[in-house]
Amino acid sequence: MISRRSLLTAAAATSAAALARPAIGQSTRVLRYVPQANLANPDPIWTTATVALLHGYMVWDTLYGIDAGLIGRPQMLEGADTSSDGLLWTMKLRDGLLWHDGEKVLSRDCIASIQRWGKRDGFGQRLLGQTAEMKVVDDRTFTIRLTKPFPVMPYALGANGCFIMPERIAKTDAFTQITEYVGSGPFRFLRDEWVSGASAAWAKNEKYVPRQEPASYFAGGKVVHFDRVEWKIMPDPATAAAALQRGEVDWWENPIADLLPLLRKAPGIKVEVLDPLGALGVLAVNHTQAPFDNPKLLQAILPALNQHDYLDAVLGDQQSLGQVAGFFIPGSPFASDVDMDKITGKRDVALAKKLVAESGYKGEPIVLMSPSDQPQLTAMAQVTDALFKSIGLNSQYTSMDWGTLVSRRASHAPSNAGGWNSFCTTWGGLNVSNPGAHFPLRGNGDGGWFGWPTDPQMEALRDKWFDAPDLPAQQAVCRDMQRLAFQHLPFFPTGQWFTPTAHSDKLSGFVKAGYMLFWGVQSA
Amino acid sequence: MNFARIARLSAQRIVKMVAVVLAIAVTNFLLIHAAPGDPASVIAGQSGAADPQLLAQLRAQFGLDKPLTTQLAIYIGHVLQGDLGTSFRQGRPVLGLILERLPATLLLTGTAFVFAIAAGITLGALAAQRVGRVADSLITVLALGFYATPLFWVGLMLVLVFSVWLNWLPSFGMETVGADLHGWAAVADTAQYLILPALTLGLFYMAVYARLTRAAMLEVASQDFVRTARAKGVPEGRILRRHILRNALLPVITFAGIQAGQLIGGSILVETVFAWPGIGRLAFDALLARDYQVLLGVFLVTSILVVLFNLLTDLLYAIIDPRVQTA
Numbered sequence: 063m064i065s066r067r068s069l070l071t072a073a074a075a076t077s078a079a080a081l082a083r084p085a086i087g088q089s090t091r092v093l094r095y096v097p098q099a100n101l102a103n104p105d106p107i108w109t110t111a112t113v114a115l116l117h118g119y120m121v122w123d124t125l126y127g128i129d130a131g132l133i134g135r136p137q138m139l140e141g142a143d144t145s146s147d148g149l150l151w152t153m154k155l156r157d158g159l160l161w162h163d164g165e166k167v168l169s170r171d172c173i174a175s176i177q178r179w180g181k182r183d184g185f186g187q188r189l190l191g192q193t194a195e196m197k198v199v200d201d202r203t204f205t206i207r208l209t210k211p212f213p214v215m216p217y218a219l220g221a222n223g224c225f226i227m228p229e230r231i232a233k234t235d236a237f238t239q240i241t242e243y244v245g246s247g248p249f250r251f252l253r254d255e256w257v258s259g260a261s262a263a264w265a266k267n268e269k270y271v272p273r274q275e276p277a278s279y280f281a282g283g284k285v286v287h288f289d290r291v292e293w294k295i296m297p298d299p300a301t302a303a304a305a306l307q308r309g310e311v312d313w314w315e316n317p318i319a320d321l322l323p324l325l326r327k328a329p330g331i332k333v334e335v336l337d338p339l340g341a342l343g344v345l346a347v348n349h350t351q352a353p354f355d356n357p358k359l360l361q362a363i364l365p366a367l368n369q370h371d372y373l374d375a376v377l378g379d380q381q382s383l384g385q386v387a388g389f390f391i392p393g394s395p396f397a398s399d400v401d402m403d404k405i406t407g408k409r410d411v412a413l414a415k416k417l418v419a420e421s422g423y424k425g426e427p428i429v430l431m432s433p434s435d436q437p438q439l440t441a442m443a444q445v446t447d448a449l450f451k452s453i454g455l456n457s458q459y460t461s462m463d464w465g466t467l468v469s470r471r472a473s474h475a476p477s478n479a480g481g482w483n484s485f486c487t488t489w490g491g492l493n494v495s496n497p498g499a500h501f502p503l504r505g506n507g508d509g510g511w512f513g514w515p516t517d518p519q520m521e522a523l524r525d526k527w528f529d530a531p532d533l534p535a536q537q538a539v540c541r542d543m544q545r546l547a548f549q550h551l552p553f554f555p556t557g558q559w560f561t562p563t564a565h566s567d568k569l570s571g572f573v574k575a576g577y578m579l580f581w582g583v584q585s586a
Numbered sequence: 587m588n589f590a591r592i593a594r595l596s597a598q599r600i601v602k603m604v605a606v607v608l609a610i611a612v613t614n615f616l617l618i619h620a621a622p623g624d625p626a627s628v629i630a631g632q633s634g635a636a637d638p639q640l641l642a643q644l645r646a647q648f649g650l651d652k653p654l655t656t657q658l659a660i661y662i663g664h665v666l667q668g669d670l671g672t673s674f675r676q677g678r679p680v681l682g683l684i685l686e687r688l689p690a691t692l693l694l695t696g697t698a699f700v701f702a703i704a705a706g707i708t709l710g711a712l713a714a715q716r717v718g719r720v721a722d723s724l725i726t727v728l729a730l731g732f733y734a735t736p737l738f739w740v741g742l743m744l745v746l747v748f749s750v751w752l753n754w755l756p757s758f759g760m761e762t763v764g765a766d767l768h769g770w771a772a773v774a775d776t777a778q779y780l781i782l783p784a785l786t787l788g789l790f791y792m793a794v795y796a797r798l799t800r801a802a803m804l805e806v807a808s809q810d811f812v813r814t815a816r817a818k819g820v821p822e823g824r825i826l827r828r829h830i831l832r833n834a835l836l837p838v839i840t841f842a843g844i845q846a847g848q849l850i851g852g853s854i855l856v857e858t859v860f861a862w863p864g865i866g867r868l869a870f871d872a873l874l875a876r877d878y879q880v881l882l883g884v885f886l887v888t889s890i891l892v893v894l895f896n897l898l899t900d901l902l903y904a905i906i907d908p909r910v911q912t913a
Contacts (some may be wrong), residue, residue, distance in 0.1 A: 310758065
């Protein structure tokens with residue numbers, strides 16, 4: 063029987079050898095890009111969809127931008143001064159910043175944008191929570207007066223999509239979508255050409271003045287080498303592979319793992335990893351419902367959980383793209399080897415079974431949600447199902463579409479009344495690189511991420527991280543957080559993996575970052 | 587042709603059509619709301635947190651906090667005024683989203699439909715004329731093959747052969763990216779993008795029509811009036827066209843009327859494989875995101891199209907076969 067997967071592989075294998083004619087639209091300088099998903103909504107504050115953030119970094123600029131070392135550097139800012147007590151930040155905009163409509167970027171625009179972003183983003187909520195006042199000093203200068211120091215300000219404003227919008231747009235309620243897409247970033251969104259589900263286009267912002275420093279992650283000079291960038295939404299991976307080989311598109315964001323070996327062999331196509339942090343696999347458990355409200359049962363799972371099983375299932379023969387991981391993504395300054403032997407040491411199913419028996423587990427059913435339309439997550443769920451069953455847990459593998467899963471995981475109800483016990487997902491590396499952004503590593507109960515663990519100690523450590531004066535102090539806190547996480551298990555990390563991107567070998571100059579960026583890249 | 591009879595038939599059908607469309611709208615509304623999850627919980631679920639306050643705010647914003655009957659009454663009221671609502675997900679009017687995508691779907695399905703009918707009837711007639719010979723066997727095997735092959739597989743193979751191997755036709759989309767063509771150049775450009783998806787969608791239905799035409803023609807060919815015509819010395823070509831084919835087309839037309847609606851449903855797969863920007867993909871994406879308004883809008887528009895096709899079929903039937911009554 064021919065499966066769809068083998069068909070895709072066979073189709074691409076034949077085509078890889080048959081023809082390769084990657085090409086760039088040389089005369090018009092158009093970069094043709096296949097994103098991972100449709101740009102359904104272009105408001106990067108209202109939605110956290112990755113494609114909306116890609117679009118956000120094209121259209122809007124940020125006050126700071128983090129560099130490859132994940133350090134916040136001035137981006138729209140000429141610079142910033144901090145008072146000696148750390149309570150007053152004075153920020154000055156670069157000269158010559160203009161909106162796409164030709165108007166000047168003003169201080170009041172920045173304040174309104176921070177306020178809208180701050181209602182939705184974790185770092186932003188923290189910042190607004192300890193902000194006494196934001197005040198315009200002049201057109202290019204504004205101040206943020208704090209109630210207590212916020213040393214992570216440059217990172218907060220430079221890594222988390224704090225896009226600066228004109229005041230009239232930024233005053234839109236944070237839970238209502240904006241309808242105007244005027245920014246000051248290196249590209250203009252061509253709204254008239256946007257057909258959701260099919261295509262979207264941007265033109266180079268000729269008025270944009272890049273910084274002089276070389277581009278690094280979200281920081282440095284955003285130099286654009288194309289007149290236009292066009293996104294083509296292509297849901298079928300085999301078609302996207304064929305289009306890349308024919309030169310109908312120049313860049314495919316996320317080729318599926320099955321096609322990687324073949325794309326690597328195809329002449330004229332280059333496969334490479336552009337996201338230095340990759341993604342963290344997460345096995346989420348519902349701490350508010352039996353049986354995972356029992357900490358002893360969670361501890362019992364740990365000796366049997368083998369991250370290599372997850373890496374095998376997700377990556378197949380592409381094992382070089384993955385590695386074991388702790389609670390912070392490897393590659394982040396906050397990842398550490400604290401207690402890592404608990405997940406990298408010899409796996410012991412017998413011990414796990416013994417611990418399950420001692421935990422008081424009574425055989426309650428465990429609803430394990432698996433999204434059948436997300437192959438990677440389905441593979442992770444299958445490994446989890448086998449893991450649970452191997453140690454005597456009554457796993458109920460429940461298949462559903464992703465839409466149902468994301469809806470159901472918001473339910474606090476018992477699993478037999480529409481709730482759930484467990485599911486697998488992934489988090490982009492940047493989002494799990496530090497405690498401020500790390501949603502799954504929280505202990506704030508009902509206000510937290512799905513699973514809702516309540517852990518005052520973890521929250522106290524997070525507070526300590528925000529207040530830590532420097533990197534060594536922050537790293538020390540993160541080591542404590544990882545130690546605590548291995549005891550309380552807010553979730554189970556299932557490994558780190560990287561998703562390569564495929565593009566014409568005529569393209570170069572890519573800026574490596576957590577998202578695909580469209581400045582720097584140029585054609586030969 | 588009796589125009590009064592046709593007009594009376596049309597009027598009766600249109601009245602029934604409005605009632606059917608309204609019933610479909612109500613049924614769709616209830617069915618969609620019976621699916622697990624709602625747009626607010628999906629949006630909250632995707633935003634990384636789902637605190638009750640955010641959920642309540644989104645539900646109030648979308649009007650989902652009202653009783654289902656109230657929501658239904660509001661929806662039907664808006665539909666009667668031609669307002670299909672606003673996409674929860676995209677924040678844009680649903681009618682605009684559908685109208686933006688409908689031409690692409692109609693172009694694809696229309697072309698596939700015409701191709702399927704023309705090629706299917708031709709092949710079916712050829713097979714019936716040469717029944718028992720090599721041509722008949724070849725056509726029958728071909729029809730059976732396309733009938734039994736999944737659409738997405740045909741699509742992928744066509745891309746592989748005609749796009750990648752032979753480099754004759756583009757593999758995806760509806761127009762050359764960045765070409766900015768106008769007039770006939772744009773028509774020619776779209777035409778070459780249309781060939782593979784229309785073939786993919788049309789081949790299955792072509793197989794159905796070929797088999798149907800062949801069977802119907804063989805049945806009609808054995809009837810007395812054909813034998814009489816032949817005995818009277820009517821030329822074979824005329825017998826085939828005027829006596830056999832015309833009578834054999836009635837079941838084909840009936841089937842075509844039903845399948846015109848199915849074509850729109852079938853186009854979802856083809857639109858996915860070829861990244862064709864039609865309403866099939868719009869509906870699929872809306873389903874995953876539980877974007878009720880868009881989904882209801884697409885269902886309503888496609889229902890209207892199906893009902894319209896059925897009306898056209900009835901009228902065509904009445905024209906071809908005068909025995910069809912209005913009762």
